[in-house]
Each structure stands twice: as C-alpha cells, then as structure tokens.
Amino acid sequence: MKILITGAENSLAKYIKNRFKNTKDIEIDSFNRDELDISDKNSTYKKITDSNPDLLIHLDSMNNIDICEGDESLAYTINTIGTLNAAYPCSILNIPIIYLSTSYVYDGDKDSPYFETDKCHPVNIYGKTKLAGEKLIRTLCKKYFIIRTGWIFGEENCFVQKVLNNSNVSMFVCSTEMGNPTYVEDLCRVIEKMLHSDLYGIYNCGNPLSTTKSAWVKKIFNYAGIERSILEIPENFLRNTATRPKNSSLNISLIKNCFDLELPSWENRLSEYIENKLKSQ
Template sequence: MKILITGAENPLSNYIENRFKGTNEIYSFTRNELDISDKNLTYEIITDNKPDILIHLDSMSNIDICEHDESLAYTINTIGTLNVAYPCSILNIPIIFLSTSYVYDGNKNSPYFETDKCSPVNIYGKTKLAGEKLIRTLCKKYFIVRTGWIFGEENCFVNKVLNNSNVSMFVCSTETGNPTYVEDLCRVIEKMFNSNLYGIYNCGNPSSTTKSAWVKKIFNYAGIERRILEMPENFLRNTAIRPKNSSLNISLIKNCFDIELPNWESRLSEYINDKLKNQ
C-alpha cells in the first residue's frame, strides 16, 4: 500500500512511519518539505504522489503555544487540514486524521462517546475540531481518530517524566484521560487501511485515570521513589485550560474493527521494562 504521511519531523510520525514501512510504500514529508499552509504546494504533492491512503499527522500540538498564537494554530490545524483534505476529496483518497480528546469540554462525569457534543475549552481543541468538520464536509472517505496522552514514541510524556525524575514533579490532581500506547494506536490505524467503516473513532487504552495517578505509576514501574506535588486544575498561570475530563469510551473501535486494546497499566509496565532492559 502507498501511504503518504504529513508532519514527518515529529516523533509520533517517525514511529508510525517505521511501524508501517516494512510492508508498505511510505512517502513522508516534513513541514519544510510539505508546508500544509501552502494550498498549491499541498495540492501538487498529494496529487503527484497519489497515495492509496493519507495519514495526516502534521499539527501544532503544543497546547500552550496554540493559546498564545491563535492565528498560527488555526493556520496549521484548521486551514492546513483543509488544504490536505481538498486533494484527498478530489482523488477519492481515504484520509486518517489524528485529532484529540480535547475536542470535548470535560464537564461529563463519564467517558465520552463519539456522538457526545464537542465544545472545546482551549484553542488547540477548537482548531482541531474545526479541522474535523472540514474533513467531514469535503471527504467521503475519512477516519477521524480522537486520542490523547500518547506514549511510547521518542520524547513522549513518560520519557520526559523519567528524564526529570530528580526534580520535583508538579501534576494536576484532577485532570482525567486515557493514556494511549502508540503501538496500540498503530494497530487501530492499520485496521483502517482496508476498511470502509469511515467515521469518527475514540482511541485510548482502558480505563481512564488522573494525570497524577499516571505519573505515580510511571515512577512505580521504574522503581523510582519520588514525591508528586498535586495541584488543583489550572493552578499555573499562562497555561491553556485543559478539560477536566477527557476520558474516552472506546467500544466503537472494538465493535467496528474487532480489536480489544489492553489496559494502559500493562502497556506502561511493558514499555518501561523494555526501556530499562535496553539501557
């Protein structure tokens, strides 16, 4: 299969490219090579390569930077997605768009379904949701994957925590979500390659947890004793609001693709054990 990947400079894209390149023909582009804010260039590259499927990973994903530069966030996450979706719609190319669990407002007391109302509380979520809507308007063949708290790729949150284990750790005590192991995300994406069950899907490892409990597990599995300083939500200034609850119901993935994801604790334990063995 011929796969085109945007945003090849980021660690998640590198992981996904390496995961699929053995059995597929991969065309990956960094933002310097494919500036998705350039409509004509984006159209030219996609139509020239004519992939069987496109995985759109290029994104302005730093939530706080998005909040401070709303114009750039919309340029990359919304207009850039429009520029990618348009040639896909013209050539009838299926597009896999990595979205975010931050499209939900966080006020629900239980995990979100794909059909729940989206009302993002920060610019990052708003720009990604706008990108979703453009894909749904333009394209007939699309998979929108809402996910968050991804770990397993280089420079992921777990690695950042472990690399800074000698300093005090401040973590929000109330923010809830689903850690998502990157390999399981790839398993879901791979199922979509040969599927026509287009639509929106939540993706994360069950079950939900708080950010502080996740960090405690990271230290626990790594055998590190470290005090976690828990803070109330949005305690720090100059940071974007995070939804209090971004946990996901993932039953649709199981029902549509016959795939059951393992719990995040087992995946985290495996990942950290592998890291320790390879040190």
C-alpha cells in the same frame, strides 16, 4: 498500497512510518513541513496529487497546547486551514484520509467517558482548531477516519520518557485532569485496521481505563522502581497555561465493535514499555 504521511519530522510520524515501512504490500512516502507546507493550498495540492497515494495519514499539526493558546492565528493556520489543504486533494483523488484529532475536542464537563456522538465544545484553542479541522474533513471527504486520542506515549521523547528523565527535579502535576493514556503501538494497531476498512467515521482511541494525570505519573515512577513523591495541585492553581478539560476520558467500545480490536489496559502497556526501556539501557 501507497501511504503518504504528513508531519514526518514529529516523533509520532517517525514511529508510524517505521511501524509500517516493512509491512508487505505497503509503500510509505512522507513529507516534513519544509517539504510540504500545508498552509500553502496550491503547493499542498500539487505535492499530494503528484505523489498519488492510496491513503493519506495527516499528522502535521501544531500540538503544543500552550503555544496554540498564545498564537491563535498560527494554530488556526496549521490545524484548521492546513487540514483543509490536506483534505482537499484527498477528496479530488477519492482516497481515504486518516486524521489524528484530539480528546480535547470535548469540554470535560461529563462525569463519564465520552462517546463519539457526544457534543463537542472545546475549552482551548488547540481543541477548537482541531475540531474545525474535523468538520472540514467531514464536509469535503467521503472517505475519512478521524481518530480522537490523547496522552500518547511510547514514541521517541514521549511524556513517560520526559518524566523519567526529570525524576530528580520537583514535579507539579494537575490532580484533577482525567484521560486515557494511549500506547503508540496500540494506536498503530487501530490505524492498521483502518488501512483495510471502509467503515469510515469518527473513533475514540485510548487504552482503558481512564485515570488522572497525577495517578499516571505515580505509576510511571512505580514501574520504574523510583521512590518519588509528586506535588499534586488543582488545575486552577496552574498559571500561564491553557485550560484543559477536566475529563477527556474516552469510551472506546466503537473500535472494538467495528474492528474487533480490544486494547489492553494502559497500566499493562506502561509496565511493558518501562520494562523494555530499562532493559535497553
């Protein structure tokens, strides 16, 4: 199986490429944005069709939420039009596309974890442009896996590593935002199942159970053996930032039911990750 990955310069794409490059019967090809400008329809079509992959993992996106909010046009060009341009050759080649979407397609008003069938009503530009990309894929392609996820950690320079690197400076964390930390290796396990499946559709992906962003940061310090307090503030006190959904918690039962895959808790994965990081220092 030949897999093509877009957005090869980002840390998540590098992790996924390394994760599968030595897998038997899998050949990995990848393009960074200098090599594949997804905003250019014609060159994107030519690059992908010339590569002639068996499956495309589309990871190229503009995922800095605050930058998206400040430049809606660019966010739309990359996240929506770029996804359209990546999906079109997949439909022509009749190959599956795996698209990494976001839990921020949900509005956050629900009091419990979101199912894939819940109505999407994004509250920021990032979520809106990613949801628009989802809709285009569903319109164009018969074979697609859309993965809604968030709070990914474990790749190079991830959120957990940034927290540990800045453990000596004052840290302000939203006290109300809820979601599911997602260990990158478990995301890869889900992708691996999809590589050999025709159960196409939309899937929520995250490690159970949901938590607040502030509780997550506290656990990071706790597992690292760092005695540190953080400053918890409500979301409406944060200035010059895009609105985040108050609750982007995910129900992941569909992954378990469809792929017979039960993901461990984020606390277990976080503990393992930090323990391995400390051992390697």
